[in-house]
Amino acid sequence: MALTAVCIFLLWVMDTPVSIFDSLEILLTVIAASGWLGFFMVQPNQAKVMTLFGSYVGTEKRSGLRWTIPLFKKRTVSLRIRNFESAKIKVNDNQGNPIEIAAIVVWSVTDSAEAVFEVDDYESYVTIQSESALRILASTFPYDPRDDDEAEIALRSHPVEIADQLATGIQERLGKAGITVHEARISHLAYAQEIASAMLQRQQASAIIAARNRIVEGAVGMVEMALIRLSEKEIVELDEERKAAMVSNLLVVLCGDKATQPIVNTGTLY
Known part of the structure; x- marks a missing residue:
């Protein structure tokens, strides 16, 4: 702002064209114009990850109008809570029965630097790893509990335990990308059509x-x-x-x- 004011003053006050002052005016104008490029806006629940010549220099999470060196490259990362619903996938339970299963995952980015630098695309990473954890969960437990004294946790009869197991499995995969899983639960569960x-x-x-x-x-x-x-x-x-x-x-x-x-x-x- 000060450089801009100085440039305006020189442009209006200087009546005699002198080469040294012309060069100074041009230099100050370029510096002032480049300084305006350093302003950026941070929205609520949003982060700006900044790098300089390929090196990570910091993250700005405070909302409002901010200023930094114009040479910093800024990338926006949303910190809002999001919902993800997987597609219906077909997998065999631990008894070999083909079933259809889908899940809903509630997640958010808690470490914006890890989300940007640890994986290529953190949103795609959430989708693929969540479905992978869901497949492993479905193949670990039976669809229905057994009718004997050795009855174990089943997908249909123990929704709370299954939801906890699913959230833990997904969090183990997404933690390295700076992502926190707030909730995970099964949204669809049925036998496959051929044995329904x-x-x-x-x-x-x-x-x-x-x-x-x-x-x-x-x-x-x-x-x-x-x-x-x-x-x-x-x-x-x-x-x-x-x-x-x-x-x-x-x-x-x-x-x-x-x-x-x-x-x-x-x-x-x-």
């Missing part, structure tokens, strides 16, 4: 078996309670054969898929 129908039947069969187990367990308890109550109240004396017949009839009534049709015996008990 068979796996649906398997899930239905598992649900039916589980429901039958609960029904039989409840029916046995009700039969046991009925026999105990009849014995305690001394309503009727039943021999072993009659007890077996009663248990069979009650189990048929309680465990049947359809409503039973009762038959009333109007004759004697025996």
Whole structure:
């Protein structure tokens, strides 16, 4: 600013053309004009990475109008939080079943110098490494938990644990590029089309078996309670054969898929 004011003063005040003053005016004008090139604007949540002749000299993160040496080369890096949703990829889980899976990753640049100098394109790096971590995660765990005492973490039944594992895996890959992963979670999870129908039947069969187990367990308890109550109240004396017949009839009534049709015996008990 001072050089600009001096140049304007010389241009308007100097009446006699003198070569030395002309050269001085030209030099000061060039210096003043080049000084204006050093001004730059930093927006909120934005950083300017500056280099001089290929050497890193610093990063400016303070928002507002700034000035630096005009020879500095400045590159803008956004520090805002971003969302990335991967494409649906097909991969085999740890049991060999083909599945389709996709994820959402919430990330931001925390070290602008590493994001610029450690990788060629940090946005592309986020995309590729996130999908790589998602593939490894999907192949490490099963789609559904096993139906035994050794049940383990599964993709479908343990969303919180899977999300933590995914975020940790992605962060290990992106940390070297100055990127922080704030959240990662699965957005799409399904069996591949070629086995979806068979796996649906398997899930239905598992649900039916589980429901039958609960029904039989409840029916046995009700039969046991009925026999105990009849014995305690001394309503009727039943021999072993009659007890077996009663248990069979009650189990048929309680465990049947359809409503039973009762038959009333109007004759004697025996």
